[in-house]
Amino acid sequence: MTTSTTTPRTIAVLGATGNQGSGVVRALLQKSPHHPASFTVRAVTRDPSSPQAERLRAIYPEEEVSGRLQLVPGDVYDVTSLERAFDGVWGVFAVTNNRLPGQMIETEEDLEHELVAGRNIVAAAKVSGVRHFVISSLPNLADASKGQFQKVFHFDHKFQIEQLAKSELTAVTALRPGLFYTNVQWVQYCRRNENGIVRFCPPVPGNKTADWTDPSYDIGIYAAEVFSLGPEKTASKVYPVVSSKMRFADLPAIFSTVRYQSAIFDPISLDDWGATVARTVGKGYEEDIRQMMEWIAVAPDEKICYGTMTPQEDCSGADLGVRASTFEEWLRRSGWQGP
Ligand SMILES: NC(=O)c1ccc[n+]([C@@H]2O[C@H](COP(=O)([O-])OP(=O)(O)OC[C@H]3O[C@@H](n4cnc5c(N)ncnc54)[C@H](OP(=O)(O)O)[C@@H]3O)[C@@H](O)[C@H]2O)c1
Numbered sequence: 001m002t003t004s005t006t007t008p009r010t011i012a013v014l015g016a017t018g019n020q021g022s023g024v025v026r027a028l029l030q031k032s033p034h035h036p037a038s039f040t041v042r043a044v045t046r047d048p049s050s051p052q053a054e055r056l057r058a059i060y061p062e063e064e065v066s067g068r069l070q071l072v073p074g075d076v077y078d079v080t081s082l083e084r085a086f087d088g089v090w091g092v093f094a095v096t097n098n099r100l101p102g103q104m105i106e107t108e109e110d111l112e113h114e115l116v117a118g119r120n121i122v123a124a125a126k127v128s129g130v131r132h133f134v135i136s137s138l139p140n141l142a143d144a145s146k147g148q149f150q151k152v153f154h155f156d157h158k159f160q161i162e163q164l165a166k167s168e169l170t171a172v173t174a175l176r177p178g179l180f181y182t183n184v185q186w187v188q189y190c191r192r193n194e195n196g197i198v199r200f201c202p203p204v205p206g207n208k209t210a211d212w213t214d215p216s217y218d219i220g221i222y223a224a225e226v227f228s229l230g231p232e233k234t235a236s237k238v239y240p241v242v243s244s245k246m247r248f249a250d251l252p253a254i255f256s257t258v259r260y261q262s263a264i265f266d267p268i269s270l271d272d273w274g275a276t277v278a279r280t281v282g283k284g285y286e287e288d289i290r291q292m293m294e295w296i297a298v299a300p301d302e303k304i305c306y307g308t309m310t311p312q313e314d315c316s317g318a319d320l321g322v323r324a325s326t327f328e329e330w331l332r333r334s335g336w337q338g339p
Contacts, residue, residue, distance in 0.1 A: 008038045008068070009090035011227055014076065014121065015097070016043030017052035019182065020136055023220030024093045025056065028227065029063050037228035040067065044074035044085045076117035082124035091132040091227050094121050096161060098154035104282035111153045111284060118161030122168050130169065132231045134223050137162040137174040137238075139308040141295050149291040155306075171231030175222050176305050178211035178242035181330035184251065188268070188276040190339050198255060198263035198338045203273040204297045206249030206265045211242035211304050214325040217333060225320040239316045240305035243324045251327065258331045261338055270294065 011028055015021030021043070028039040041063075045053045048071040056071065063069040074085035076096070086092060096114050098105075105111060125133050140159040141152040165172045184190045184200070193199045204210075213219070222241050226234045246254075252263030268276075270290055278286040299307025304314060317323055325333070 008033065008040045009227070010040045010042055010088065011091040011093060012042040012044055012072075012074075012086050012089045013093045014044050014074070015095040016041075016071070017045050017050070017056050018095070018097075019180070019215040020095050020177070020219040021093065022056060023214075023216035023218070024223045025069070025220075026059075026216075027220030027224035029060060029068060031224060031228065033066075033068065037230075039224075039227065041069050042085065042089060043069060043071045044082075045071060046073065046075050048073055076120055077113070079120040079124050082120055083127050086124050086128035086130060089128065089130060091134065092121070092125050092130050093134050093136075093223050093227075094118075094125075094165070095136040096121070096158060098157070098285070098288075099281060105284040106282050107284040108151070108153065108287070109284070110282070111157065111288065114154070114157045115160065118157070118164065122161065122165045125165070126168050131171060132227060132235070133165055133169045133172045134226050135162055135165055135172065135174050136219060137176055139176060139306055141292070141306065141308075144299070144306065144308045145295050149295045151287045152292045152295065153288050154285075155292065166236065171235035173226050173231075173234045173236070174238045175219060175226070176238060176240045176242075177213040177215060177219060178240070178305065178324065179213065180215040181212055181325070181327060181334070182215060185336065185339070187280075187339070188273050190251075192339055193264075193266075198252065198261055199266045200248070200251040200255070200263065201266055201268045202248060203267050203270045203293055204248050206267070207247055208297055209245040209247050209301050210296055211240070211245050211306075212324070212327060212330075213241050213243065214330045214333065217330075218322075218324045221322050222316065222320060222324075225322055229319070233319065237315065237319070238309075239320065240309055240314050241316070241324050242305055242314075243326050245301070245304065246327060254327045255331065255338065258328055259337060263338070
């Protein structure tokens with residue numbers, strides 16, 4: 001008689017202390033250790049003793065003791081540190097950041113740091129012989145807009161990194177998140193007016209639709225299902241991680257229903273939007289974020305994922321058996337009470 005044992009597959013998770021990565025850590029660890037597709041997680045952080053890393057560790061004390069969760073150092077601008085972090089892993093969850101923690105984006109060239117990080121991540125995954133590379137990516141808006149919007153670098157750079165990964169690595173699956181519900185916590189999306197009424201204010205017509213994502217929960221469950229099914233079923237696929245499309249004017253209506261607070265849709269101008277982002281992120285990001293919103297305001301409503309895919313092209317439900325959260329689900333899960 002033969003007994004079969006399954007060794008858990010180790011997944012290195014980049015951005016493990018952030019929105020998306022922390023959701024991936026949670027969803028991977030939630031796969032029971034006795035399940036045939038169980039995982040151990042190598043959570044990559046610049047500093048395993050930072051307060052953020054300690055917070056992550058505190059959520060999973062048993063998993064750390066049992067070895068199902070390890071926190072390891074790794075910096076996306078230091079390829080050698082990534083090779084060490086990826087050594088012996090079966091899979092990598094990759095996420096890149098258009099922002100630089102603690103630094104402003106002064107010029108458009110500054111945004112190229114994301115490409116540097118992406119190249120390092122792909123190079124380290126190649127050297128380490130990673131079997132399944134799952135990347136949080138975004139569509140190419142220069143192409144989608146037929147060349148009208150060529151400066152949405154934080155989308156197009158992610159798309160370029162996804163293409164590089166596909167050309168260099170054996171099995172790549174892309175997740176493309178919608179707008180993050182967490183954005184409504186930012187002042188350019190939502191503020192209170194002088195009467196204390198919650199004002200949702202992105203610079204788009206209220207009847208315009210967009211698709212959204214809970215960046216932590218949704219990316220987590222999609223990535224965990226993709227790793228569970230493995231490259232045989234999911235390599236080369238692109239999964240949009242998006243809710244059913246919602247009108248911008250529905251944000252206040254849903255918020256009011258869940259939170260019993262008055263809320264309105266009252267958009268700010270594109271200039272105000274760009275200037276607010278420039279103040280907080282940096283001047284080099286202003287045109288990028290303006291063009292993103294300009295595209296969202298004209299993107300075809302019948303297409304999903306920032307107007308880039310037909311609904312029929314979305315195989316997430318059929319392949320993975322998952323769907324992204326509604327705004328109401330995110331509100332209840334996060335407990336957000338308004339600005
Ligand atoms: N907002 C939206 O609507 C939206 C929609 C789609 C996509 N996105 C994209 O989502 C991305 C941000 O993802 P997120 O919200 O999950 O990120 P996040 O919560 O801001 O977390 C950033 C993570 O990156 C890690 N990190 C920072 N610098 C690093 C470095 N040099 N080396 C290694 N790790 C580093 C941090 O870890 P440590 O500090 O522990 O090192 C942290 O875990 C952006 O690129 C954005 O374009 C946003």
